[in-house]
Structure formats: C-alpha cells, structure tokens
Amino acid sequence: MALNLQNVNLRISAGNSKQFPTDAIPQIALSGRSNVGKSSLINNLLNRKSLARVSSSPGKTITINFYDIDKKLFLVDLPGYGFAKRTFSDKQQWSSLTDGYFTENKNIDLLAAVVQLIDSRAGITKDDEMMIEFMNSAQLPYMIVVTKMDKLNATERKANLEAISNHPAIAEGTPIVPYSSLKNEGRNELWREISKFADIKL
Numbered sequence: 001m002a003l004n005l006q007n008v009n010l011r012i013s014a015g016n017s018k019q020f021p022t023d024a025i026p027q028i029a030l031s032g033r034s035n036v037g038k039s040s041l042i043n044n045l046l047n048r049k050s051l052a053r054v055s056s057s058p059g060k061t062i063t064i065n066f067y068d069i070d071k072k073l074f075l076v077d078l079p080g081y082g083f084a085k086r087t088f089s090d091k092q093q094w095s096s097l098t099d100g101y102f103t104e105n106k107n108i109d110l111l112a113a114v115v116q117l118i119d120s121r122a123g124i125t126k127d128d129e130m131m132i133e134f135m136n137s138a139q140l141p142y143m144i145v146v147t148k149m150d151k152l153n154a155t156e157r158k159a160n161l162e163a164i165s166n167h168p169a170i171a172e173g174t175p176i177v178p179y180s181s182l183k184n185e186g187r188n189e190l191w192r193e194i195s196k197f198a199d200i201k202l
Helices: 038-045 090-105 125-136 156-163 187-198
Strands: 008-012 028-031 062-071 073-077 109-120 142-147 176-178
Touching: 008 073, 028 038, 028 156, 028 187, 038 073, 038 142, 038 187, 073 142, 109 187, 142 156, 156 176, 176 187
Parallel strands: 028 073, 028 109, 109 142, 142 176
Antiparallel strands: 008 062, 062 073
16 A cells, blocks of 8 residues: 555654654654755655744754654654754753654664755765764664755766765665755655665555
8 A cells, every 4th residue: 555645744743752652653764964954855755835844943943753654654853963053951952852762762663764864065064974873883774865956056966976975984885865855856766765664665
C-alpha cells in the first residue's frame, strides 16, 4: 500500500523524551544547522505550504516535531543546531533534547535513517562534522541532503557538491541528494532514498 501524502499531520511538538510517540512505524529524522532550510524542505517534501513553520528567527524553536505520514512513517524534525545567538541555557536544552531522541527514544530501533541537511553555500561546518561523526560512531544510517542549490551558479554547484562529496567525515557509499525547495529539485530522489531506508512503498 503506497503512502498517502494527503494524510499528513503534525502529531506532536515534543519538549521532552516522555512525549515521543510510541507507534511501531519507521522514523526518518532530519538534522541540520539552524537556517539550513529544514522547514522549507519538509513543506516541499510533503507538498504543503506551511505544515512546518519557517521561522523568521533561526534557532528559536527547541522541540522535536513528529510528522505522521499516513500512519506508516514519522518524519522527525530535530531542532536546528549551531545558531550563535542562542543563550547557554538554550544550547543546553537543545543538546539535552536531541541527545534524548537518540538515547531515551523507546522506538530508536525504528529509526530507519537520519537525513543530514548541509547548506550548499556553507558546506560542511564544524557543527555538521560533529553530527556526522556522531552518526558514524553510533553506526546510524544516514544520507546527506544539500539544500538551497538554487542559490548557486553552475560553477559553484559543481565545486561545492564535489567538496561535500569528498569530505572525509562522510562514510563511503552515503547517498548525497542536491535539493532546492524553491525549484522542487531533489524531491523525488529524496523520497526514493527514504523509501529504501524505511522499506516503504511510495
């Protein structure tokens, strides 16, 4: 039975691990820096205009959002990291909540993959590298999605994608998907990768 993308809702914005849903369905988590384009990607991926709120203040929201897709898959929006204007207590809260997803999530065995978002213009930052190295050490399956591709010209696009693809932190064989929410680039490819990891039909 294929996924019905008309049957999508935000199940919960969880502020602590006790609020995580316990449905026995695969989870695909989305990770990335604040302002990497995660909300725009979620809206584009789910063919919605404003299901995920695009914040005017990057890094403002510190919750984990669980999007229920046809009761067959959770898209899990992890809070953005690396936003310099956050207070120390905010950063502690982010760290605790995100760490809780990986260490206190009763359904962590249902995490099919992490979609690691990288800004095409900034490339892999130190914060991104730390996240990738964590996934490597924890043996978590992941893919790389390079966002905001429409911001680059052809020369920049080739050079930046090559630099990201050749980064030593990225495990060999990791899928890398160039993406533009504005131009609808990469949507079908990302869904194909998600379906493979989560073993679901589109």
